[in-house]
Amino acid sequence: MSGLILEDVSHNWGTRHALDGVSFSVERGRFCALLGPNGAGKSTLFGVLTRLFLPREGRIAIAGHDVGREPRAALARMGVVFQASTLDPDLTVRRNLLYFAALHGLSGREAETRIVAALERLGMAERAGEKAASLNGGHRQRMEIARALVHRPEVLLLDEPTVGLDAASRAAITQHVHDLAAEGLTVLWATHLVDEVRSRDQLVVLHCGRVLSDGEAGEIGGDELNQHFLALTREQT
Numbered sequence: 158m159s160g161l162i163l164e165d166v167s168h169n170w171g172t173r174h175a176l177d178g179v180s181f182s183v184e185r186g187r188f189c190a191l192l193g194p195n196g197a198g199k200s201t202l203f204g205v206l207t208r209l210f211l212p213r214e215g216r217i218a219i220a221g222h223d224v225g226r227e228p229r230a231a232l233a234r235m236g237v238v239f240q241a242s243t244l245d246p247d248l249t250v251r252r253n254l255l256y257f258a259a260l261h262g263l264s265g266r267e268a269e270t271r272i273v274a275a276l277e278r279l280g281m282a283e284r285a286g287e288k289a290a291s292l293n294g295g296h297r298q299r300m301e302i303a304r305a306l307v308h309r310p311e312v313l314l315l316d317e318p319t320v321g322l323d324a325a326s327r328a329a330i331t332q333h334v335h336d337l338a339a340e341g342l343t344v345l346w347a348t349h350l351v352d353e354v355r356s357r358d359q360l361v362v363l364h365c366g367r368v369l370s371d372g373e374a375g376e377i378g379g380d381e382l383n384q385h386f387l388a389l390t391r392e393q394t
């Protein structure tokens with residue numbers, strides 16, 4: 158069963174085709190890297206996936222729920238890590254997550270249990286009492302991911318989640334999210350960094366709003382993924 162389906166999704170910014178007939182699907186429990194250079198349309202795609210704005214045309218389904226016809230059911234099954242931080246720096250990790258849990262109608266013991274579980278999955282349990290402002294960039298981003306897991310989504314969307322992090326933090330977060338996919342979460346990970354893609358990942362290359370390739374990363378690019386990606390996106394510019 159597919160965790161995520163996009164069929165012929167298009168979106169314009171004025172006369173610019175930011176997304177032009179984008180179609181691909183991600184199987185349940187698969188890690189899909191959405192790789193594209195700056196301006197490829199990755200953030201626009203996240204905007205239509207999360208209903209920040211409506212696509213001009215096309216269909217999107219999250220865990221079997223059509224985003225246009227059943228938006229509440231679809232959004233309830235989706236966790237999102239945006240580029241910009243969503244945390245209150247003056248609150249503790251635990252308070253931030255409690256606040257988010259309340260937005261999903263969770264409170265009391267149920268919220269506490271889920272928060273502990275989400276923080277443990279990201280190796281952040283011992284930091285629950287620290288203020289968000291005191292965390293380093295890598296831990297702050299792990300907390301963003303824990304926040305996105307509190308309502309137990311089936312699909313996790315991450316928009317360039319490692320921007321601004323050092324190499325060790327990038328590697329740790331990339332590993333954590335691969336582990337989540339191995340446990341059954343469907344992951345869409347937008348990036349312009351080829352070194353975040355593993356050979357067994359699904360790889361969708363997006364450029365100028367179009368899907369240029371879709372398949373297993375090792376088969377598409379092999380060891381020369383970087384050169385392949387550069388050649389692919391250079392040809393189309």
Ligand SMILES: Nc1ncnc2c1ncn2[C@@H]1O[C@H](COP(=O)(O)OP(=O)(O)OP(=O)(O)O)[C@@H](O)[C@H]1O
Binds near residue numbers: 196200202
């Ligand atoms: N709010 C907007 N108004 C007008 N044009 C926009 C808007 N947002 C994006 N665009 C344009 O749409 C195209 C796709 O941009 P988008 O931000 O989705 O790409 P991206 O792949 O996320 O890029 P980046 O990696 O730089 O964030 C670009 O040409 C961009 O200039």
